[in-house]
Amino acid sequence: MERANASRLVKAGSTTPTAEASHANPNSAERWNPEQALREQKYALDQHAIVATTDVQGTITYVNDKFCAISKYSREELLGQNHRILNSGRHPKEFFQQMYGAVANGEVWHDEICNRAKDGSIYWVDTTVVPFLDACGKPRQYMAIRTDVTERKRAEEAREHLAAVVDSSDDAIISKTLDGTIKTWNRGAERVFGYSPSEAVGKPMLMLIPPERTSEESDILACIRRGESVEHFETVRVRKDGRKIDISATISPIRDGRGAIVGVSKIARDISQRRADEREISNLNERLEQRVLERTAELAAANHELEAFTYSVSHDLRAPLRHIGGFSRILIEDFGPEMAPTARQHLARIADGVHRMGLLVDELLNLARVGRHALNLQATSLNMVVEEVVKLLQPEAEGRAVDWKIASLPSTECDPILIKQVFQNLLANALKFTRPRERAIIEISSRQENGQVIIAVRDNGVGFNMKYSDKLFGVFQRLHRAEDFEGTGIGLATVHRIIHKHGGRVWAEAEPDKGATFYLTLADAGTVELNASEIANQTASAGASV
Amino acid sequence: MNSSEVDILLVDDSQDDVDLTLHALRAENLANHVFIARDGEEALDFLFCSGPHSGRSFDRPPKLVLLDLKMPKVDGMQVLRRIKGDERTRSIPVVLMTSSREERDMVSGYDLGVNSYLQKPVDFDEFRKMVKLLGLYWLVTNRPPLTNSRPAAAGQAK
Numbered sequence: 001m002e003r004a005n006a007s008r009l010v011k012a013g014s015t016t017p018t019a020e021a022s023h024a025n026p027n028s029a030e031r032w033n034p035e036q037a038l039r040e041q042k043y044a045l046d047q048h049a050i051v052a053t054t055d056v057q058g059t060i061t062y063v064n065d066k067f068c069a070i071s072k073y074s075r076e077e078l079l080g081q082n083h084r085i086l087n088s089g090r091h092p093k094e095f096f097q098q099m100y101g102a103v104a105n106g107e108v109w110h111d112e113i114c115n116r117a118k119d120g121s122i123y124w125v126d127t128t129v130v131p132f133l134d135a136c137g138k139p140r141q142y143m144a145i146r147t148d149v150t151e152r153k154r155a156e157e158a159r160e161h162l163a164a165v166v167d168s169s170d171d172a173i174i175s176k177t178l179d180g181t182i183k184t185w186n187r188g189a190e191r192v193f194g195y196s197p198s199e200a201v202g203k204p205m206l207m208l209i210p211p212e213r214t215s216e217e218s219d220i221l222a223c224i225r226r227g228e229s230v231e232h233f234e235t236v237r238v239r240k241d242g243r244k245i246d247i248s249a250t251i252s253p254i255r256d257g258r259g260a261i262v263g264v265s266k267i268a269r270d271i272s273q274r275r276a277d278e279r280e281i282s283n284l285n286e287r288l289e290q291r292v293l294e295r296t297a298e299l300a301a302a303n304h305e306l307e308a309f310t311y312s313v314s315h316d317l318r319a320p321l322r323h324i325g326g327f328s329r330i331l332i333e334d335f336g337p338e339m340a341p342t343a344r345q346h347l348a349r350i351a352d353g354v355h356r357m358g359l360l361v362d363e364l365l366n367l368a369r370v371g372r373h374a375l376n377l378q379a380t381s382l383n384m385v386v387e388e389v390v391k392l393l394q395p396e397a398e399g400r401a402v403d404w405k406i407a408s409l410p411s412t413e414c415d416p417i418l419i420k421q422v423f424q425n426l427l428a429n430a431l432k433f434t435r436p437r438e439r440a441i442i443e444i445s446s447r448q449e450n451g452q453v454i455i456a457v458r459d460n461g462v463g464f465n466m467k468y469s470d471k472l473f474g475v476f477q478r479l480h481r482a483e484d485f486e487g488t489g490i491g492l493a494t495v496h497r498i499i500h501k502h503g504g505r506v507w508a509e510a511e512p513d514k515g516a517t518f519y520l521t522l523a524d525a526g527t528v529e530l531n532a533s534e535i536a537n538q539t540a541s542a543g544a545s546v
Numbered sequence: 547m548n549s550s551e552v553d554i555l556l557v558d559d560s561q562d563d564v565d566l567t568l569h570a571l572r573a574e575n576l577a578n579h580v581f582i583a584r585d586g587e588e589a590l591d592f593l594f595c596s597g598p599h600s601g602r603s604f605d606r607p608p609k610l611v612l613l614d615l616k617m618p619k620v621d622g623m624q625v626l627r628r629i630k631g632d633e634r635t636r637s638i639p640v641v642l643m644t645s646s647r648e649e650r651d652m653v654s655g656y657d658l659g660v661n662s663y664l665q666k667p668v669d670f671d672e673f674r675k676m677v678k679l680l681g682l683y684w685l686v687t688n689r690p691p692l693t694n695s696r697p698a699a700a701g702q703a704k
Contacts, residue, residue, distance in 0.1 A: 318668055319560060319563065322666055322667070325668060329670040329671070330569060354668065357668075
């Protein structure tokens with residue numbers, strides 16, 4: 001088979017008049033053997049090229065081994081087939097028309113053809129088609145000699161692909177030589193810097209660098225020469241129109257196939273907007289901080305004023321009160337016997353009013369003091385606090401049947417002085433509002449819920465309507481008439497303030513005539529936060545004690 | 547009253563307070579030798595024998611100074627500072643009597659060496675009880691230095 005093909009080729013070749021002449025070497029020392037020379041040339045050709053012959057209709061009449069290998073067809077499958085079997089469809093009809101036109105005219109045709117192998121894979125061959133003419137000058141057969149250029153074509157395609165990516169990128173992608181001369185310039189670069197490729201390529205990169213930053217270029221190039229990349233380098237560059245822009249650039253060495261550094265690639269992004277946003281955010285933050293400082297100072301000043309106010313309430317309101325009380329007392333004592341009984345009664349009422357107002361002033365001052373008081377947290381046994389308070393309230397429970405049911409309470413981190421005030425208020429209330437009961441029952445208990453201790457103070461007193469519960473902890477808010485139950489309306493406000501200061505919560509459940517329960521939580525020490533007002537308080541009192 | 551026979555120097559700018567205090571002292575028969583100063587300046591003149599009191603002698607100090615805190619011109623705290631800062635007057639017992647419940651007043655009062663700090667109760671009965679206790683204690687129970695026996699050299703203000 002091989003031999004048969006070879007002889008056919010030789011025969012075909014031998015009809016070409018120039019073949020013998022070009023290969024004849026009359027000076028050769030060896031005896032010139034044209035047949036052997038042809039065989040050797042064919043052998044050499046087969047080592048390099050893909051060779052086939054077709055008749056004028058395109059029917060394959062000969063293929064060499066390389067043809068079979070690349071097309072993945074066997075010789076038997078190819079011989080007798082039209083060459084179109086390998087058509088990949090990648091070339092337009094005109095492409096082949098042009099080729100057949102040329103070779104039919106006896107011209108040698110040369111181009112790159114994309115073919116399809118038996119398994120569907122695509123390959124590229126650099127092709128020369130040589131027509132062989134008969135005696136009348138008409139083509140007798142065509143011989144195609146091809147070289148596999150698939151790899152090169154793929155590389156070219158990839159490069160084109162890459163070029164398209166580079167071109168469509170929003171970022172500026174620039175390459176430059178190691179001495180800083182711009183070599184390529186994509187559309188992103190044009191948009192970011194304003195120069196067209198023709199204006200930029202061949203120019204020094206320095207033209208983009210503001211004068212005060214020119215040293216950056218030599219630093220960058222030094223890095224690149226050492227084989228290092230510079231990543232996310234944020235700097236300032238100048239556009240063609242002179243406007244300065246903030247950019248973030250990544251600069252890397254370009255290496256040739258052997259790894260030698262031959263150039264520099266730079267990918268730069270315009271971050272002016274981001275920078276402007278960042279500056280705006282930082283400005284806003286500064287303004288916010290400034291405002292917080294101002295507000296804190298205002299708050300401190302307000303607290304200071306409040307302190308001065310409570311001081312003057314303490315001194316200036318109590319003094320006239322004492323005078324009214326004192327002189328009305330002297331009146332009763334020194335002139336009482338001469339007075340009409342109603343006059344004496346009026347004076348007694350004055351004394352009563354003075355007494356109540358004295359309590360009011362004292363409790364208001366106490367409430368104000370709670371606000372100023374810095375928390376002094378200590379591990380505190382709530383049972384001990386409650387027992388102390390119960391003892392303190394003993395005079396008020398005198399002559400009454402009171403069941404104190406005090407459960408085991410936990411020890412907790414709190415300010416013992418303030419917490420004592422809380423229980424003093426809550427237990428005094430419980431005692432007060434159970435007064436109509438034959439037997440008062442006052443229970444103090446605790447339970448754990450979601451990792452938090454809830455303390456409950458329950459009484460079987462007159463209770464209240466829950467629809468007024470929002471008023472319960474307000475200053476001067478009272479849910480009972482003064483004739484029924486005395487009080488200033490400040491006690492629960494004080495409780496609320498103290499619990500709040502501890503980071504806890506206080507609430508109540510009640511029903512008219514069915515008693516009331518007050519619940520409270522105390523945040524543990526870790527969650528007690530100093531809020532701005534407390535800090536302001538502390539500064540205010542620190543300032544005041546100087 | 548002879549200013550050299552003063553038992554109590556009552557320093558208070560409020561006539562009402564003065565009257566009530568005197569009323570309470572009178573009931574205990576303690577009001578016979580009271581000198582009243584209506585502000586801090588007058589009190590200092592009296593105690594330091596200056597101005598209208600230049601004729602007085604350091605040898606006969608009052609047995610007790612009842613001092614109000616809030617007063618015009620020179621306030622109680624300044625008077626206290628002068629008394630306790632001067633060797634000639636340091637041993638005179640001073641009781642601050644005030645309406646204020648301010649802890650900081652109490653603290654600075656004791657820091658300056660006050661002998662007692664009392665808050666005037668709003669309730670007149672309690673006020674009276676307090677004045678009675680006070681007067682009896684400092685004028686009857688307590689043993690004051692009879693005369694100021696310090697040498698003249700030490701008489702200079704420090």
